[in-house]
Amino acid sequence: MELASAALGSLLPKLATLLSEEYKLQKRVRGEIRFLQAEMESMQAALEAASNLPAHQIDKLGKIWVRDLKELCYDIEDSVDTFMVRLDTPATAKPHSSIRFLERAIELVTKARTRHHIADDIQQIKKRIQDVADRRDKYKFKDVVAAHPDSTAIDPRLPALYKDAAKLVGIDGPVEKLTNLLTQGEDVQKRQLMVVSIVGVGGLGKTTVANSVYQGLKGKFECHAFVSVSLRPDLKKILRSILRNVSGMECGNMEAWSLPDLINQIRGILDKKRYIIVIDDVWDESSWTTTIKYALVDNNLGSRVIVTTRNSNVAKVACSPIDGAMYELEPLSFENSKKLFCKRIFKDKQEIHSELEEISTKILKKCGGLPLAIITISSMLARLPNKTKYEWHRVYTSMGSGLEKDKSLENMQEILSLSYGDLPSYLKPCLLYLSMFPEDWKIRVDTLVQMWVAEGLVDEKGGENPYELGKGYFNELVNRSMIMPAHLDELGRPGACRVHDMILDLLISLSAQENFVTISQGLHLTPQACKIRRLSLQQKIQKHEDEDDQRVMLAVDVDMSHVRSLIGCKIHFKNLVLPLSMFSVLRVLSLEEFSSKRCHLKGLGSLKHLRFLSLGGEVETELLEEIGKLQLLRTLDLREASIDEVPASIIQLTKLEHLYVWRWAKLPDGIGNLRSLRELSWLDVDLSPKTLAKLGNLTELRVLSIDDLDESGLRTFVQMMPNLCNLRTLSIDFNMIDETSSLECMSNRWKGPARLQNFESILSTIPQLPQWFSSLSELSYLSIAVKRLTQDDLQLLGALPLLRFLRLRASFAGDTNECQFVIGSDQPFPSLDRFVFWQDDIFTVFAQGAMPKVQSLELDMPLRHFQVQETAVFRDIGLENLTSLKHVFIRLDCYNARNIREAEDVEVMIRDAISMHPSHPTLELMRLNKRWASEQQR
Known part of the structure; x- marks a missing residue:
């Protein structure tokens, strides 16, 4: 029901756009579109009425009506998008005036013909709408709602x-x-x-x-x-x-x-x-x-x-x-999962027969520590008259397919389905989209959100940025325990996610019922009863090195003209030819997870609807040049592609918002034309020196990663930085010979973006902390290496109101061999969660009132700093004053320590401090350079 509503929600704004003066439609055609608009709004009202019903109270005919309405919305949207693309496509500019005149004339004729075609398409669509509308009136959903009050069901829990x-x-x-x-x-x-x-x-x-x-x-x-x-x-x-x-x-x-x-x-x-x-x-x-x-x-x-x-x-x-x-509450460990599994099947016996060991491991992996799944499946196995490998494998297969008609399986699916049923309508298609990916697949959060946006699953009206809105969708799914975050960064933000196997099975089942996703276990597709809307290729295909270099082509006997997303996962081959011209309305193409020697993208430039493109492996250079024809492309991800140079044609992609390339790929001149760009990662200044000077044109940039920035490049960068006022994340790796002189401009004259939230430059050392850091009131993540640090610098950093993570590598700026810094209430670091401090000749003491929220502390300190010079007295670093501590990790550099006893004494002092800490944090200790001075003198 909600998927049909989502399809309608995506279509109706586009019908409204068609009625604008921009498209100059004939009066008769405009009238027809208004008719379509009114009918679809009426059907949307019918869907809203039907959505009040539990799914089991909608009869088969009603479900067919909803399915047909959804498919109709998809087809209308494809027609509307095709029409818009043809009218919006600009002619390629030519230098000669007569050629420009001829191309303009051809363009006008083509657009006139396109407007005529839309009139023909609308007549065909009207017939289908009328049929769906007649059946809507026949089923009278409002009467159904009134006649079937919700009944009280037995709670499956x-x-x-x-x-x-x-x-x-x-x-x-x-x-x-x-x-x-x-x-x-x-x-x-x-x-x-x-x-x-x-x-x-x-x-x-x-x-x-x-x-x-x-x-x-x-x-x-x-x-x-x-x-x-x-x-x-x-x-x-x-x-x-x-x-x-x-x-x-x-x-x-x-x-x-x-x-x-x-x-x-x-x-x-x-x-x-x-x-x-x-x-x-x-x-x-x-x-x-x-x-x-x-x-x-x-x-x-x-x-x-x-x-x-x-x-x-x-x-x-x-x-x-x-x-x-x-x-x-965490899932059961594998050991406890196995105990529960055996207890349900074999009662007091805790051992599994060797013949069943492998299949039982697969079953438990599938259950993923979920007690409900383990109890359900083990109860089914316990009822089997013959406990054979074949019978267990049949049950294992049924866990995902639903082939096994068992009441306990139905109850388990019902419990898991409750969470899906509770989702708001806008989240359901986003969650079902995850069925495109195989089990245990790590999905990048940004990639997933960009796919949602490209597919039209994120509402773009209302002026809110669709990517920020999409990340809100993602966070809501995490909060509802439907997806699991993975690869958490230092601020606890997930860089990727995965889906529990049992939840994924539910999503695959629902996607199949709704014709939302088609999963193909191989490169040969057989005819389908329904139109394929989203296609996921997942089968592993083994190729031996001694085989010839024969190309493998995606073999299809079905219509691919309705596919909106094509994702390839776990496909292994030597050569693959993808006849992409068959996918005429494709919006998302992701082949980055292909393991391929070469990928032949036949007809890539024909994908006029494409908004998201991600490629991996070795791709033919001449075909990559076709990327410039993809005028609607918003995301281009070439991080996994084996290319040395990004095609020059990308500078024609004026709507491109996200450009990802691997760190040492050369970018073409003219990147400054991409004025819609929000993310650029990476830019190697040594390979693409002209690109740096044009960054000032990219005023929409939010994320920028730069590598190999030398002295000349830095001065250029400093000059155009004021234009990058929207920048939120900046990563820089420098390539400097004389750090002290060449980086002075960064320390003294550079004015950073006022709204910067993340700054990283840990692989290169800057001479001193830039004073403009004090103006970064929104900075939450800072990773930086400073050659000369002062107590005033700590005061500056401690005053940043939103700083949550600080990784600092530093040396003392004074003349003595070492210095003691005190962090206290005058530089409290009010929001800091995690502090990582790599210090050489600095001894840091935490005074009362310091870092009230810090939970994780990581210190890299020379052992000699703990000992008062020429005495047996050890200095305390004040861990007890960090009142919120949960974890402490200290690396002790034992270089020049006299003997192992010194290291042991310092470790005892640290352990005592931790044991007396009111929060009882965990402690990790590590020794570095464990060669004692007494040994070195031998």
Whole structure:
């Protein structure tokens, strides 16, 4: 239902655009488009009415109508896009005036013919719309909604409340941690109400863990309650359940009470009692913030509340501001997964027969530590009369395909489907798009968002930047536990993501039902019943080195003219020919994950709708020149392509916003023409010296990475930097002979972009900290190497209000061999989360009030700094003053230390400081240059 709504949402703005004066349509054609617009808006209203129904209450004919409407929207959008592309395509400029006149005449004739074609297309579309509209009236969705009130279904999570904890595996750790967390406040100082949230993906065992904690603790409280909220909560029913549990009474007229009445009754009972309440399965913030939390009284009696949820935003909102905590439940380890698996199948026996070892490992990997999946599959295997490798492999295959008709599998899918059903309509197509990628695939976040935008899955109206909006979509899917972040950077931001195997199976199943994605296990495609909209090639094809150099062509017997996305993953071959001219409406083409000697992109320039292009492997240079014909291209990713030079034709791509090339590829002259460019990575100044001077034209740049910047290049860069006022991220690697003289201009005269958020230059050393850093009020990430550091420099950095990560490599600026710096309340680093300090001749002491939020500290310090000169006294660095510390990593440089005893004494001092720290952070110690002076003198 939501996919059809999304298709309509993408189409309607384009119909409105067609009616603008820009396209100069005939009066009759404009009237026809208004008719299409009105009909589609009417169908959108019908879809909104039908969306109120649970999916199981829409009959087969209704589902067919929704499917046909979605397909119709796709086809209309393809026609409209094709029409717009033909009218928007400019003629190629020629120097001779007579040639320009002739081309202009041809262009006018072509556009007139195009306007005539759109009139013919509209007539055909009208017939299809009329058919769909007639069936809409026939089904009368509004009547269906009225006639089928939502029925009460059995909660599929109910068994979790009644599982015997003794039969479960891997919950002892979480139960113990949560129990300790909930009971630690039983002293006089911590009697406030504590709310602890348990968060994690569906099927992870949140309800089971919460219930085990609840059963173990409820005897210590005067009253208690365990209530489930569910996807579409009846808040009155929830409050009535709490009231019955905490009061032990049944009021006859309770059904008629209002929400305020129920809240007041509950508060009156809880006011003087110590209570524990579990609020299980909270789906949205509003249920908690508008109703449930007001029923809970903070009576200073040490009461406790446990909230379980799949949504991290809900978990954060529910946590009490004092002593509250958010507990992220982790999947079971492989060892515990195997124990649970064996316990369900073999009862007391913990060993798997050697014949079944390999297939059981595959099954457990597929389950990914999800207790629900392990219990479901192992229960199926336990019921099999014959425990053979063949039977187990059949069950393993059914986990993804749904071929095995088993009630437990259906229940598992229903539980996982609840999270999908709770998604807003704009997120569902974005999530289903992830079914394009194979299991365990690491997907770059930026790449995924750019694909969404290219496909039209992100709403671009309203003036908000679609990429920022798309990243918001991504974050929301992470918060709802639908996708898992991977490759976290120093600020905890995910650079990539992956999908749990069981969630991916659900997405593949839903995508197949909706004809959203077609997955091909190989290069030969067979005819499909439906039009292919998105195609994913995933099969591994092995090629031996001794085979000839024969080309492999994508073999198709089906129509590819409706494919919007083509992604190739895990395809191995020697040569591949892709007849791209068949993909006439392709918007996304990603072949970067191909393992190929050569890739022959036949007809690349014909892809007039292409907005995203990512290539890898060895690509034919002459075909790359066709990239200049892709006038709608927004993203060009050549990071994985084996090319030495980027084709000169890219300077014609005036709508290009993201350009990624590998670090040592030469860029063409004329990059300054790409005035829409938002990201450029990398620019090697030594290979592309003329490009640097034109960067000032790229006023929309947000992200810039520069390599091999020499003294001359730096001066050029400094001059045009004021134009790059929108820059947010800057990475520079210098190529300097005389750092002190050549980088003075950076230190003294350079004015950095005022809105810079990330700056990195750790591979090159600058002579001193630039004073203009003090103006970077939005800077959150800084990684820099400074030749001469002063106490004033630390004062400058400590005053940056939003700095969260600082990696600093520095030496002392004074005349003595070493110096002591003090970081205290006068340079507090108010927002810093992580501090990495590589210091040579500097001894750093943390005074009271320093870095109040820093959780991770990494120091690289010479061992000799800890010892007061010529004495046996060791200096303290003040770790106890970093009150929020969670992890400390110290590398001790033992160069010139007299013996191993000195290193051991310093390590004991550090360990003692950590053991006495109020936050009890973890500690890692490492010794470097472990050759003692006493040994060197021998």
